[in-house]
Amino acid sequence: MAKQKVEDKVAQLAEPLTQEFGLELVDVEFVKEGGSWYLRVFIDKEIGVELEDCEKVSKALDKKLDEIDPIAQAYHLEISSPGLDRPLKKEQDFLRFIGSQINVTTYTSCHGKKKFTGELLGLEDGIVQLLEKDGQKKEIPREQIAKARLVVEF
Numbered sequence: 001m002a003k004q005k006v007e008d009k010v011a012q013l014a015e016p017l018t019q020e021f022g023l024e025l026v027d028v029e030f031v032k033e034g035g036s037w038y039l040r041v042f043i044d045k046e047i048g049v050e051l052e053d054c055e056k057v058s059k060a061l062d063k064k065l066d067e068i069d070p071i072a073q074a075y076h077l078e079i080s081s082p083g084l085d086r087p088l089k090k091e092q093d094f095l096r097f098i099g100s101q102i103n104v105t106t107y108t109s110c111h112g113k114k115k116f117t118g119e120l121l122g123l124e125d126g127i128v129q130l131l132e133k134d135g136q137k138k139e140i141p142r143e144q145i146a147k148a149r150l151v152v153e154f
Contacts, residue, residue, distance in 0.1 A: 006030045006039075006070060006071055007028045007029065007030050009068075009070045010028045010030070010039060010041065010061075010065070010070070011025060011028045013061065013064045013065065013068065013070075014028065014041055014057070014061055017057060017060045017061055017064070018043055018057060020060075021053065021056050021057060021060075022045060023043045023044065023045050023049070023053055023057065024043065024044045024045060025041070025042075025043060026042040026043060026044050026082045026086060026087065026089070027040075027041075027042040027082060027087055027089060028040070028041050028042070029042075030071075030075070036074075036075075036076060037071075037073055037074065037075035037076070038075060038076050038078060039071065039075045039076070039077050039078070040078045040079075040080070041057065041061065041077070041078070041079050041080075042080060042081065042082040042086075043057055043079060043080075043081065043082075044081060044082055044086065048081070049080070049081040054079040054080060054081075055079075057079045058077060058079045061077070061079070062077055065077070084150065084152045085149045085150050085151070085152050086149065086150050087147065087148065087149050088102060088120075088148040088149065088150070089148075091123060091142075093148075094120065094122070094123035094128055094142070094148075095122070095123055097120055097150060098120055098121065098122050099119065099120065100119070100120050100150055100151070101117065101118065101119055101120075101150070101151035101153060102117070102118070102119075102120045102130070102148055102149065102150055102151060103115070103116070103117050103147075103148070103149050103151055104116040104117075104128070104130065104140060104145055104147070104148045105145070105146045105147045105148075106140060106144045106145055106146060107144055107145075107146045108144060110138075110140055110141075110144055111138055111140075116130055116132065116138055116140065117132065117133065117151065118130040118131050118132035118133060118138070119131040121137070123142065126141060126142045126143065127139045127140065127141055127142065128140045128141075128142055128145065128148070
């Protein structure tokens with residue numbers, strides 16, 4: 001099964017499980033590193049993810065994956081928090097983190113460049129609105145965004 005199809009299938013299985021435990025499914029990755037395959041499921045919740053949250057999701061998802069068996073090759077299942085620099089992927093992510101500093105990388109040049117950093121002002125009609133540090137407001141179509149992540153600030 002192709003990598004993207006594996007990720008989509010696992011996301012479909014994991015979404016109801018995470019919701020059942022009061023968690024948010026942030027992302028699913030299926031990657032090969034050093035000769036081994038890793039299935040990584042990133043979860044979050046408002047007050048932060050605890051080890052027990054990861055354990056519950058791991059046990060429940062592992063059972064579902066064993067039943068359905070959507071992955072042909074051997075792999076390691078990892079459940080974790082997305083970290084402080086969590087990705088923004090869904091529409092609700094862009095709405096939830098309004099006012100936060102984010103990094104954005106686009107697939108193609110937008111406003112003469114492909115990398116942006118600034119305050120997330122919002123998302124309207126598929127357009128991400130960003131206020132860069134120099135005071136310039138940028139509007140970036142969401143479908144042109146390759147990656148968007150929160151900036152870790154200390």
